């Protein structure tokens with residue numbers, strides 16, 4: 245295996261040409277016969293009931309096929325599931341769309357028009373007249389006093405949790421050096437370029453969904469439960485996803501609406517959310533307020549670490565995040581206490597967004613660590629090394645691998661950290677305040693069971709299939725490389741297909757688990773194919789391989805040979821000799837004992853330079869340097885791209901991104917890309933990412949740890965710490981708006 249070393253080489257994206265030439269078909273672009281178009285009407289109050297809904301004018305618009313409201317929608321079974329899907333909150337129940345007159349948030353779908361064209365549907369939707377009985381008790385303000393009491397972590401099962409080791413409160417009280425503060429992470433909105441869209445088409449009792457999703461198998465399971473139909477009557481197709489960042493993990497109610505509308509009208513129906521609709525219907529990073537208290541000895545060793553978080557959720561579900569895992573694991577500290585609380589509000593349920601929870605927890609923790617370094621008069625890197633966690637003290641387990649020291653050293657060196665003058669406001673250039681700051685990055689590595697199939701064809705190419713997704717990180721390409729490497733084939737001889745429930749089972753494409761989960765299944769499928777080829781060879785009636793023991797065979801250069809050098813036969817010829825058009829094999833992989841005995845995690849160190857205008861308070865980021873331990877790197881080109889993409893997201897988190905919430909009306913005020921700010925090219929100057937040597941074969945046979953969320957982790961606090969160094973002003977509320985610096 246791997247004599248041609250495809251793994252580790254910078255292969256260009258195999259799906260790149262299709263995307264550039266417009267041949268990649270996204271969910272909204274499929275054109276089943278008789279396609280009709282759906283437009284939504286959203287609620288305009290945060291809480292209450294619909295008093296009346298008048299659709300008579302809408303029905304007069306030419307081309308209108310149907311108007312669906314709670315008054316005429318079929319009552320759906322919502323069959324009980326033993327367990328909610330892994331990507332759904334553990335407590336509460338999803339929105340049952342159009343099933344009653346209740347309004348639970350402003351921006352909730354309350355009607356849907358189906359018409360021959362999208363213009364007709366939107367025109368009719370505008371003509372629907374709604375009156376409400378508003379609820380005077382609407383919970384539109386974030387109020388920490390309403391935080392649900394946390395449970396001991398062992399009992400929490402994804403709900404508000406609480407952990408303790410040692411006695412953090414008294415250790416903090418008696419610490420000679422202390423810092424304490426409140427940190428605000430505002431609600432943020434995923435804004436993938438591709439809008440969420442579903443096309444639903446019924447053929448008798450069989451449903452096809454073309455959907456933007458990070459998990460086709462769960463889409464199918466979810467719709468089967470909502471409509472109470474067998475899973476084998478549903479096919480979900482999703483070959484390309486134009487970004488998602490977590491917004492397409494769950495199967496949201498617009499997918500239910502599309503399937504319902506197609507059923508009611510007997511047409512194929514397309515429902516594509518508008519940018520505005522997406523802000524209140526596909527989750528968001530929850531508004532989270534945190535309190536951090538750090539106590540240290542004079543030499544910098546942490547004596548106490550207390551971190552508490554209050555996160556917002558909806559009135560109908562408890563969406564809890566792993567915000568407090570970083571403060572339990574990142575540093576060595578004997579006295580540690582964390583408490584997570586949820587605040588119910590009249591909002592749509594939040595969801596995972598890029599390093600969900602972790603990025604939020606790391607943001608507060610890493611600014612607090614910088615504050616402690618200042619209080620101690622200690623270098624921020626030295627402080628982190630002083631408190632290096634040799635083991636995972638939260639789970640009391642060894643790390644399966646950890647090269648964080650190398651990350652600090654590499655990134656500090658690449659950045660030129662030794663030239664930093666520690667005093668705030670001491671580095672200025674051309675009237676601008678220059679600041680250098682850093683932070684640790686961490687994101688857990690997990691894997692889930694996965695399967696893949698492989699078919700070897702006579703022309704010597706192989707076709708790999710699994711139900712995995714590729715929302716942009718390069719699944720098509722990296723899986724192609726794993727197959728090519730295992731089979732010793734050139735990448736041109738491998739075709740990889742994904743995003744279809746007809747393919748072998750794959751887990752959710754999120755939480756950075758795809759490479760460790762699906763990659764190992766692809767490797768297993770290719771090994772199973774080699775085994776089959778070997779068995780066939782040994783059983784042949786003549787020729788060089790007759791009766792050959794498996795350990796005498798060599799799979800090399802797209803064919804089979806004997807290890808002693810003889811008998812090379814290309815696969816195509818081999819299949820022909822055996823009278824086969826193709827040969828199929830399948831592989832599966834799943835986590836083993838290591839998931840019990842070890843903790844696996846990706847790590848990184850991020851260094852930032854900022855320039856702050858002292859008069860205007862504007863912050864520019866001329867430079868970010870990160871070094872990462874992500875296990876083995878399958879494709880350095882795509883891995884680098886993933887990391888600098890995460891850094892751009894981190895710049896957004898630090899300086900720009902914020903859902904503007906009007907708590908008088910409980911409304912999102914900036915539900916568009918003109919007013920919800922994300923970094924643009926002009927905001928990005930120099931981004932450097934590198935990978936330290938790492939290969940985690942304890943975690944999985946590919947040695948990868950997962951590379952996605954780690955790229956945003958730590959970026960915002962590194963920038964915030966650089967801003968403090970530049971200005972002497974500590975900003976603990978994101979984003980760092982100019983007015984917060986003046």
Ligand code: MOS
Nearest residue numbers: 489490598754755
């Ligand atoms: Mo990512 S938030 O796991 O899609």
